[in-house]
Amino acid sequence: MEHPRELVGLTYCVRTFGCQMNLHDSERVAGVLEECGCICVDxxxxxxxxxxxxxxxxxxxxxxxxxxxxxxxxxxxxxSGRRVVAVGGCIAQRDGARIREHIPVADVVFGTSAIESLPGLLADALADGGREAHVDTVEEGRSFSTELPSHRASAFHAWVPIMTGCDNFCTYCIVPHVRGREKSRTMEAIVGEVERLVADGVREVTLLGQNVNSYGRNIYGEPRFAELLRRVGETGVERIRFTSSNPKDLSDDVIAAMAEVDAVMPHLHLAVQSGSTRVLRAMNRRYTREQYLDLVARLRAAIPELALTTDIIVGFPGETEVDFEDTLSLVREAGFSSAYTFIYSPRPGTPAAKMVDDTPREVIQERFDRLAALVADQAHEANQEDLGRLVGALVEGPSKRSPDVMVGHSEKNRTVHFPLPEGRSADELVGRIVDVRVEEARTWYLRGSVEGEPR
Structure with a gap:
């Protein structure tokens, strides 16, 4: 890649909104800018x-x-006296040059497949002094490339994209319109990347895709995610996580691979969105309430220790009190450890945005509050399972509140707090796995003390 000389020595700062794919894209933006001689500032x-x-x-x-x-x-x-503002990611892909209507200071707009063009766009913006927006949102003809340099935020964890785009077209979702159709990387490319990451000291990887369960369909003719999990498990990486996972494509073979591969962590985020079959049909989710609960039963039979989390939308157009009660009862029956809950937000350009709904806002808010209370109760109850147990926490660093309290995540992806052991420094523990005896199980975290030596 050509490196514009105008960028050498300039400082940069990246602000990230949204999903894990955006976090990884931000690491690639940082990698590209640092290869051009830019310097990161906070x-x-x-x-x-x-x-x-x-x-x-x-x-x-x-x-x-x-x-x-x-x-x-x-x-x-x-x-330097001149600031250049660049907007990337999904809003950039959606709006293109129209971003300037909301953000007049935007000098550069680059889409979800245009990270490689960022240095040139920045150089052009510096040259013209901000007179116009320099835009690249071309999607067609670009392959799914991850060959760009990446400046990882963590030495011990890495995001590994296995595919991008989505073919599901849920009626509320803008992602297929801005990320495009499904494109998978080859299995050899993914496994090779994980092998290099392991050699570089990475202990945990998160496999990324809008729908990882359909991985490989566009290049192999059928999904091959179960095979990918087994192949990644052979690289020597200690912890494997993945997101996002669509219930309609979660096969028995994938469940078997999750149970068989020791490195796959006993945590699954499986978005249900609603407990009402009628609403799921309106969302174009392509599974029923009963099918989702049957899938949960099969998962728990194969992986008894599984911590299951989910996404739920409240107030989808036309949702009735009966529909919402179906959601509450599904949450109870599925036994989620936690859930991300959202009030429906219409996205221009999606079919759901045209659906008429006259449900009063206060009714939707009251339903949301009831769901949030149930989710909190279940999260507290789920965390009690670990009370008194030893959990393996991958240490991330000191707590924001105290330098003497460390934070990590357990195998089930639960936040774990523990006091810095006597004679140990925070830097010494970051990136290590410690066994923590859980002495307190709160709603959103566990607290305990380290036993034994870090590994």
Missing amino acids: DTDDADIVVFMTCCVREKADQHLYGQASALVSAPKPP
């Missing part, structure tokens, strides 16, 4: 280049972007 006020990696799944993400970008108008200029 504060946008100090940055010559500010990059916003955006999400358009929910309206709140748009508002966060507009708020942060607007703040740059009155922010002090960086030492």
